[in-house]
Amino acid sequence: MRVIVLVVFFLIGLTDTPWAQSSDGNPPHPGTWHKKIKIEGSFAFCDEPVPLDNPAIFEAFEKEMLLAAWNQPQVLLWLKRAYRVFPYIEQELTRRGLPDDLKYIAVVESALRPHVRSHKNAVGYWQFIRPTAVRYGLRVDRDIDQRRNLYHATDAALRYLSDLHTQFGSWTLAAAAYNSGENRVASEMKRQGVDNFYQLYLPLETQRYIVKIVAVKEIMSDPAKYGYELTPSELYLPLEFDRITLDAKRKLPIVMIAQAAHSYYKEIKTFNPEIRGHSLVEGVHSLHLPKGAAQGFHQRLKGLMARQKPAINKVYVVKPGDTLIGIANKLDVSVDALLAWNNISLKKRIYPGDRLKYKTK
Numbered sequence: 021m022r023v024i025v026l027v028v029f030f031l032i033g034l035t036d037t038p039w040a041q042s043s044d045g046n047p048p049h050p051g052t053w054h055k056k057i058k059i060e061g062s063f064a065f066c067d068e069p070v071p072l073d074n075p076a077i078f079e080a081f082e083k084e085m086l087l088a089a090w091n092q093p094q095v096l097l098w099l100k101r102a103y104r105v106f107p108y109i110e111q112e113l114t115r116r117g118l119p120d121d122l123k124y125i126a127v128v129e130s131a132l133r134p135h136v137r138s139h140k141n142a143v144g145y146w147q148f149i150r151p152t153a154v155r156y157g158l159r160v161d162r163d164i165d166q167r168r169n170l171y172h173a174t175d176a177a178l179r180y181l182s183d184l185h186t187q188f189g190s191w192t193l194a195a196a197a198y199n200s201g202e203n204r205v206a207s208e209m210k211r212q213g214v215d216n217f218y219q220l221y222l223p224l225e226t227q228r229y230i231v232k233i234v235a236v237k238e239i240m241s242d243p244a245k246y247g248y249e250l251t252p253s254e255l256y257l258p259l260e261f262d263r264i265t266l267d268a269k270r271k272l273p274i275v276m277i278a279q280a281a282h283s284y285y286k287e288i289k290t291f292n293p294e295i296r297g298h299s300l301v302e303g304v305h306s307l308h309l310p311k312g313a314a315q316g317f318h319q320r321l322k323g324l325m326a327r328q329k330p331a332i333n334k335v336y337v338v339k340p341g342d343t344l345i346g347i348a349n350k351l352d353v354s355v356d357a358l359l360a361w362n363n364i365s366l367k368k369r370i371y372p373g374d375r376l377k378y379k380t381k
Contacts, residue, residue, distance in 0.1 A: 338374040
């Protein structure tokens with residue numbers, strides 16, 4: 021029984037959805053779904069052929085095709101999200117003269133989700149770890165995480181991939197280095213005396229990486245061939261927004277920004293997933309607002325800020341038995357505000373006699 025339960029949880033983890041179901045709501049029938057998978061003809065990544073005459077490569081590719089095709093809800097989500105996300109990525113690939121196949125890296129990395137975080141703490145559409153993100157100009161701190169922003173992260177990812185291609189002279193090796201790091205790939209190439217990805221022994225995850233991308237490309241390029249037929253109304257539409265520049269002289273609550281945009285908190289966070297917490301920190305920011313909200317936004321925001329009563333700085337002395345949440349409730353302020361005023365997190369231990377700053381209107 022223990023083994024069965026573990027297998028069930030493993031299968032559930034393969035998708036965004038609670039269970040991999042067919043379009044009629046039932047699990048895929050084991051006797052039919054795999055019949056759509058025929059590994060015939062040639063396949064390539066960025067015009068670099070997959071050597072399917074190699075039995076090990078053929079088996080690895082067939083495995084990825086079978087796994088992807090079986091996971092029907094996940095494929096449907098790829099297709100739906102791609103309609104929203106791919107147009108911008110494709111535009112940037114064309115503008116930079118890069119292969120269109122690179123867009124499928126984002127599918128494999130994040131399933132085209134902005135907030136996903138890996139066990140290695142890679143974040144966002146293109147799954148940057150923090151050091152690489154910072155190296156390519158992304159802001160990653162407690163207030164802003166641009167790895168979640170499609171436009172900033174795509175720019176960084178395509179520059180990184182271009183640099184890797186320049187270094188290795190091959191898109192398959194560049195993608196492998198994107199997955200496991202350029203130093204790892206370069207050292208293994210030198211150690212093994214091999215400059216062909218398909219002949220190179222790398223971590224097992226990286227060995228799967230390219231054939232997984234090609235499997236995703238194959239299914240998403242011709243979904244009807246594999247039983248996926250979506251009408252335009254079923255696809256997720258691209259977000260329509262106005263882009264503004266906001267020079268915040270002080271921390272601004274997102275609720276206030278939403279009010280000035282004739283919007284609401286959740287929508288502003290959806291349009292700007294890079295903003296962490298409940299406020300926009302001081303500084304110059306490029307923000308996305310709902311379509312049409314830019315007109316008059318700055319004037320409305322200025323009026324809202326002017327109507328705020330000046331804050332009074334106070335100090336609360338921690339008493340025995342106090343908790344940060346309890347103190348916030350006692351002072352009638354939000355927990356997030358209390359944490360921000362004192363530059364602390366909920367994990368911080370507080371002791372009787374500690375002094376916490378807070379503000380009242």
